[in-house]
Amino acid sequence: MSPTISAKRSGNRWAIALLGTLLAFAILVLQPGAASADTTDDGQEVTDFYFAGVVTFDDEPVEGVVMTIKGGGFEGETETDAEGKWRLYVPEKDKYTLTVDEGTLPDGVIVDAALLPPGTQPIAGTTASFEVEFGLTGTKIMNLFLGEGQRVTVSFIDQLLSRLVGGLNFGLLLALASMGAALIYGTTRLSNFAHAEMVTWGGLVALVFTSFWDLPLWLGIVAAVVGGGLFGWGMDAGIWRPLRHRGLGIVQLMIVSIGLSLALRYIFQYFIGGSTRQLPGASPQPIQFGPISLSYIDLIAMGVSIAVILGVAYFLTRTRIGKATRAISDNPQLAAASGIDVDKVIRYVWILSGVLAAISGVLWAYFRPGVKWDMGMQMLLLIFAAITLGGLGTAFGALLGSLIVGIVVEVSTLWVPSDLKYASALVVLIVILLVRPQGLLGRKERLG
Incomplete structure (x- = not known):
């Protein structure tokens, strides 16, 4: 050789x-x-990652506001309880679209653009639908404050x-x-x-x-x-x-x-x-x-x-x-x-x-x-x-x-x-x- x-x-x-x-x-x-197979009362599968928060108007909780999460092939929905609290579990850390069903808000009330959580990116020109993502932990708190007025839109050029x-x-x-x-x-x-x-x-x-x-x-x-x-x-x-x-x-x-x-x-x-x-x-x-x-x-x-x-x-x-x-x-x-x-x-x-x-x-x-x-x-x-x-x-x-x-x-x-x-x-x-x-x-x- x-x-x-x-x-x-x-x-x-x-x-x-x-x-x-x-x-x-x-x-x-x-x-x-490892993954968990537990579920919540409204049928959500409990995972290590979730978005949660409180929806308020004039410092009072708002009940029955429908929240939806979409992204990565996943879609989930929940609504606020009597204390205005909500929680949505997702399968993994990723970018998601959080949408507030405007039809479930009180008459004449909108999501206040000036009070959105830091880093929130509006989608489709309104503040009722925006991108959300996790930080260093598996929990993301999204407290939403409602206000009266007309919808604030983002121009197409912007x-x-x-x-x-x-x-x-x-x-x-x-x-x-x-x-x-x-x-x-x-x-x-x-x-x-x-x-x-x-x-x-x-x-x-x-x-x-x-x-x-x-x-x-x-x-x-x-x-x-x-x-x-x-x-x-x-x-x-x-x-x-x-x-x-x-x-x-x-x-x-x-x-x-x-x-x-x-x-x-x-x-x-x-x-x-x-x-x-x-x-x-x-x-x-x-x-x-x-x-x-x-x-x-x-x-x-x-x-x-x-x-x-x-x-x-x-x-x-x-x-x-x-x-x-x-x-x-x-x-x-x-x-x-x-x-x-x-x-x-x-x-x-x-x-x-x-x-x-x-x-x-x-x-x-x-x-x-x-x-x-x-x-x-x-x-x-x-x-x-x-x-x-x-x-x-x-x-x-x-x-x-x-x-x-x-x-x-x-x-x-x-x-x-x-x-x-x-x-x-x-x-x-x-x-x-x-x-x-x-x-x-x-x-x-x-x-x-």
Whole structure:
């Protein structure tokens, strides 16, 4: 046996050992969650998460006001008791829409816009329906004060500006994950379904270092970035490179990625449970910039995303490895014939993709907010949509596609229910591909 073959096999064993160590790390530090099956008198299933409060008018409780909660496929309803108190249990920490049935309010009485709880974001231009989300705990108190007068509405332009900024924020963090997945596809032609779990891994590592081990947030973020890079390196060295060298086709590799995705996802679920866990500082008080409401975390997230994207652009256009990456994406056979070490470049791409996915996972945990076992899977379809929309295999196309998807998702809530906002991005994808099948920045390919 030649020393070269022996060294390669030794490297593969080290990569497999690294992947095993990373999974063992998750097993040791994460604990399974448990659910409760109790119910309340009005039929609600008791969970660890609920919204509650008191509805008053002129400092007197108001009985019989109907409250509804919608979001994440869940819908619940209750009404205030004789003391004006109400409580609604939800299955998990997420963003929800709380609506007060105006027909159950006393005549001439509205929800006072000036006295809404801090951070409340009105929906559809009225104060009777608004977005609510949890803070660091599983309880959110929403005391509502009623007043007399006419309904205060938010103008369409103000709502549009607010949604545009929210869509830009979402599009930037989506771009981090999409650009990494696009680079993998460009260099290997692999549609990596396990990319979702690379996003989840970044959030989990940050959660372990901060919430479990009580270490500073900056250290958790550094650990997530390093862990993401190691995870990407280990996946290529331990799984994808050996499979490529065995001559597996693209369809076979894609099926392997689907199986790997399922395995990793349910390993995460088993050890972290089905609940959503918070990173430090989640759900901060928003800052008003006219009609636009942003928290300091939103501002930091947008700044970090832009800085990282500019760094990736510099890497691809100004460095030797970046130029080699683009050469392999254009023509891998010609790149190899010109002396480029294709396997080495692909290894760097996997490391970079892991880092970008980890950063996106941390930002996604603050955007939703919360770390959950399937948080990456919730982004996967949008990642593929952004890559396809921008043009397969091009990182800059993935960036453009992500920005379009993010803005469309958020702005579409002005006309469609929030539960359907992700579907609106797919509709735009279909329409654009009917006009430009190769994507916005993709190149036409000759078939046959």
